[in-house]
Each structure stands twice: as C-alpha cells, then as structure tokens.
Amino acid sequence: MPKYFKMSKYRCNKLIPRLARHFDIRRFYLPFSFGITKQGIAFLFSVSLLSLAAINSGNNLLFLILSAMLSVILVSGIAARASLRSLSLSLQVPENVFAGETVSIKISLTNTKAILPSFSITVEDMASRKRSPVFSLVKRIIPRQGPAKREGVAEEGAVMRHSAYFPSLRPRETRSELVVQSFPRRGKYRFTGFRVSTQFPFGLFRRGERVQAEGETLVYPRIHEVAAYYHLLPFMPGKRDGLRVGHGESLHSIRQHRDGESARIVDWKATAKTGRLMAKEFAREEESKFCLILDSLLHPCAGKNGGEKFERAVSLAASLATHFCAQGTELEFISPQEHVSKGMGSDHLFRILRSLAVVECRPAPPDEEMDFIGELSRVVHSQALDEILSPKIFKIIITSRPRGDFPATIWRSSHVIYFDEL
Numbered sequence: 001m002p003k004y005f006k007m008s009k010y011r012c013n014k015l016i017p018r019l020a021r022h023f024d025i026r027r028f029y030l031p032f033s034f035g036i037t038k039q040g041i042a043f044l045f046s047v048s049l050l051s052l053a054a055i056n057s058g059n060n061l062l063f064l065i066l067s068a069m070l071s072v073i074l075v076s077g078i079a080a081r082a083s084l085r086s087l088s089l090s091l092q093v094p095e096n097v098f099a100g101e102t103v104s105i106k107i108s109l110t111n112t113k114a115i116l117p118s119f120s121i122t123v124e125d126m127a128s129r130k131r132s133p134v135f136s137l138v139k140r141i142i143p144r145q146g147p148a149k150r151e152g153v154a155e156e157g158a159v160m161r162h163s164a165y166f167p168s169l170r171p172r173e174t175r176s177e178l179v180v181q182s183f184p185r186r187g188k189y190r191f192t193g194f195r196v197s198t199q200f201p202f203g204l205f206r207r208g209e210r211v212q213a214e215g216e217t218l219v220y221p222r223i224h225e226v227a228a229y230y231h232l233l234p235f236m237p238g239k240r241d242g243l244r245v246g247h248g249e250s251l252h253s254i255r256q257h258r259d260g261e262s263a264r265i266v267d268w269k270a271t272a273k274t275g276r277l278m279a280k281e282f283a284r285e286e287e288s289k290f291c292l293i294l295d296s297l298l299h300p301c302a303g304k305n306g307g308e309k310f311e312r313a314v315s316l317a318a319s320l321a322t323h324f325c326a327q328g329t330e331l332e333f334i335s336p337q338e339h340v341s342k343g344m345g346s347d348h349l350f351r352i353l354r355s356l357a358v359v360e361c362r363p364a365p366p367d368e369e370m371d372f373i374g375e376l377s378r379v380v381h382s383q384a385l386d387e388i389l390s391p392k393i394f395k396i397i398i399t400s401r402p403r404g405d406f407p408a409t410i411w412r413s414s415h416v417i418y419f420d421e422l
Contacts, residue, residue: 033195033208040204043069072202080207083119083200086112087169089211091194093159096350098220099186105160108176109196111169120200123177124163126193126210159189159217183219186314186357191215220353221311221318253281289342291332291388292321294356295399297364297375302400302419309419310361313398316422318356320396325349332388335359339379372399372406 036044047069054062088110094103111118164177183189197208254270257277270278294317298306317333324331325348332342333352337359340352377385387393395414397406406416 033197033206033210035197035206035208037199037204037206039202043072043204072204076202076205077207079201080198080205082116083121083198084196084207084209085116087118087121087196088112089123089194089196091159091191091213093217096220097183097217099183099222101222102180102182105179105181106176107160107164107179108174109164109166109169110174111171113171115171117171118169118198119167120198121166121169122163122197122199123160123166124195124197125158125160126195127158159191160194185311186219186221188216188218188358191217218354218357220357222315223322224315224319226316226319226323254278255281289332289393290324290329291334291342291393291395292317292324292352293376293395293397293399294333294335294359295372295375295397295401296336296359296361297400298361299364299400299402301402306363306400306419307361309400309422312422313400313417313419314356314359316417317398318353321349321352321356325352332393334376334380334388336375336378372401372410 047066050062050066050069053059054066090108090110092106092108094105097103107123109121109123160179161181162179164179166175166177169175191213193213194211195208196211197206199206254267255278257266257279261279265279265281267278267280294313296310298310302309321331321333325344325346328344330342330344331348331352333340333355335355338355340348340355343351373385373389380388388395389410391409391413393413395410396417397410397414398417398419400419403418406414
C-alpha cells in the first residue's frame with residue numbers, strides 16, 4: 001500500500017479544511033492508473049505550442065498536424081486498453097526463503113484473448129513501484145494519516161522488488177519471467193496487489209490496471225556457519241551410552257553370572273580365563289537432550305542499538321538450530337512468545353525457523369523485576385519447565401540480561417551468550 005501523505009501542521013491548517021484532513025485517499029483508488037512518460041510530457045508541450053501557433057496564424061496545415069497529434073493520444077489510449085484486457089497473472093515464490101538469500105520469483109502472464117495480442121506489458125508490486133510526479137504533488141497537499149513511518153519501509157515490504165517485462169503475448173499464450181532478488185529482513189511479506197501496465201504503442205503514456213492480491217510469504221532469519229567453539233559444548237548428538245546399566249549395545253562391565261539369568265549374556269572368553277561363569281552387563285542408552293532459549297526482552301544493558309543486536313541474536317539462534325539439527329541432535333526451542341517441543345529432523349527445524357521468523361523483541365519493564373523463569377512459564381507448563389531447567393538438559397541461552405542474573409542451578413547446565421558478545 002502506498003505511504004501516507006504528510007504535510008506540516010501550519011500548511012494543513014491554512015490550506016486544508018477540517019473535514020478534508022481526515023480524508024484517506026487510499027480507500028478511493030480506482031482500479032486503473034494513468035501516467036505520462038518524459039516523452040509524453042515533451043509531446044504534450046509540443047501540442048500546446050502547435051495549438052497556439054495554429055490559432056494565432058489560422059494556417060490549415062498547422063490545424064491538420066494538430067489534429068493528427070491529438071488523434072495519436074486517442075489511438076494510444078484505445079490500443080493500451082486493448083493490450084491490457086483479458087490478462088491472467090500468477091506468482092510463484094519459493095517455499096523456504098531466507099533473509100539475504102538470492103531467490104527467483106516466477107511471474108506467469110497469460111493472454112486469454114482469442115484474437116488480439118498484447119504488447120509491452122510490465123508487472124510490478126504496488127509496494128515497490130515508483131511514484132508519479134502527480135502523486136508527489138498530492139502528497140504535499142493531503143495531510144498524513146496515522147503514525148510516522150521510515151522512508152523505504154514500503155519498498156522493503158514488497159514481495160517483488162523488481163518489475164517483470166513481457167515484450168509481447170500472442171493470443172492464448174502464456175509466458176513466464178524470473179525476477180531474481182533477495183529479501184532484506186526476516187518476517188512476513190504480505191501481498192498488497194500488483195500493477196500491470198503498458199506504454200504501447202507510442203511510449204508517450206503509461207496505462208495500468210491494479211490487480212488485488214491476498215497472501216503472504218514467510219522469510220526465515222539469516223543462516224551462517226557457527227564457530228567451531230560450539231562443537232565442543234558438553235553434549236553429544238543423538239543417543240549416547242549412559243552411566244547406568246540397562247538395555248543397550250555397548251558393554252558396561254563384566255561380572256559373575258547369577259542363577260536364573262539367561263545364557264545369552266555369558267562371556268565365554270572371560271569364563272575361560274577365570275574358570276568361573278561370567279556375564280556381560282550393557283550400558284543403558286540415553287538420548288542427548290538440548291534446549292535453545294532466546295530471551296526476547298531488551299534490558300537497558302543492551303544499549304541503544306539493542307534492536308540490531310536482537311536481530312543478530314535471532315540469526316545466531318537460527319544458525320545453531322540448523323547446525324545441531326543437521327548433527328542429529330534432539331532439539332527444543334523456547335522464547336517468551338512460543339515453545340517448540342523437542343524433536344529431530346528437517347520438519348522440526350522449519351518449525352523452529354518459522355517461530356524465529358516472526359519473533360519480536362520488546363523492552364523490559366523498568367519498574368518491575370522480570371524473572372527469567374516467570375517469563376518462560378507463560379509458554380511452558382511448570383512441570384515441563386522444571387525438567388528443562390534441571391541439570392539433565394543442556395541449554396544454550398541467548399539473552400540481553402546483565403551478567404550474573406541467572407541462578408546457579410541454571411548456570412551450571414547452560415552456556416549463556418550475551419548480546420554484547422554478538
């Protein structure tokens with residue numbers, strides 16, 4: 001959607017009536033648009049000069065040339081309208097998209113007309129297309145509605161950041177173009193609509209049609225290689241041999257055989273050496289448990305650029321999740337906004353990435369002390385949270401809290417990454 005129009009308060013009070021100040025021009029957009037190119041401006045300027053010369057001189061030849069030039073304007077509108085009629089548009093975005101990654105978006109355009117072809121068709125996102133000079137003039141007159149927005153936000157939120165061009169489409173023909181681009185940030189990119197336009201036949205005017213669209217695409221955080229340091233953390237991927245005796249495949253110890261035990265566990269080599277019946281004991285297999293925790297509260301110690309550090313923290317969390325899922329580690333993810341239960345594999349990884357794509361930070365309340373356990377208890381059941389925070393589960397915690405803020409029971413079984421380290 002286009003940006004709000006803005007104007008200084010002084011000019012608004014002087015030039016705009018009170019009722020017009022609450023007028024939102026976005027609700028009254030017509031389904032078509034019209035623009036003038038630089039060549040068209042020069043052409044209209046020539047028409048105006050020629051009309052003055054013809055009226056002042058009364059020369060018939062000048063009137064004949066003027067009528068021909070005016071007919072060009074009429075023919076241009078009719079030809080452009082015929083070229084835009086009966087077009088079908090489709091858009092295909094890759095299923096998994098990461099911030100900063102170059103992707104290809106496929107735009108397919110079909111000319112459903114039975115006889116007439118279409119020429120010089122341009123497809124662009126409504127959120128990224130350039131504004132006409134007329135729009136800029138209106139922007140200075142009509143007051144801004146709603147909160148202020150940074151320059152360039154509309155372009156960053158566009159799904160298609162570059163336009164697609166189709167030179168010609170024969171009747172009943174479908175053509176596809178690939179738009180190569182990258183998404184600058186993670187999050188949801190919503191489809192606001194597309195503009196299909198043409199400058200056919202003379203390139204003097206741009207006639208366009210607005211196509212409404214609904215939907216969104218989810219962009220995951222940036223993924224990068226994690227440091228070799230994280231390979232040395234005290235946990236192993238997958239299953240490991242426990243310290244207790246149980247049903248497993250690894251040998252734990254050899255002891256004397258007891259009456260009533262199965263002959264399958266008899267170690268015949270040890271029996272031959274000792275002269276007594278010896279049995280094998282196997283180590284119980286225990287699964288390595290790992291929990292990744294992202295603290296989305298921004299504390300004052302994060303500094304003025306806490307938002308940028310939080311984005312780096314989200315990227316680090318996504319990179320760690322990708323790395324350890326690739327190693328076959330059973331992984332669990334928690335933030336104060338969502339809890340992704342433990343699991344393994346690519347499907348589980350993308351559940352974590354979807355959560356990280358939409359996670360948002362918020363400043364910590366200054367008046368009250370925010371307990372770390374209390375924040376997590378909002379999304380995790382108390383019994384499950386006690387198990388996660390116990391020494392049995394190793395944890396990586398990414399936080400902006402001050403150092404020494406975590407209890408010793410959590411600190412001993414965790415690796416804490418502070419924002420000032422990012």
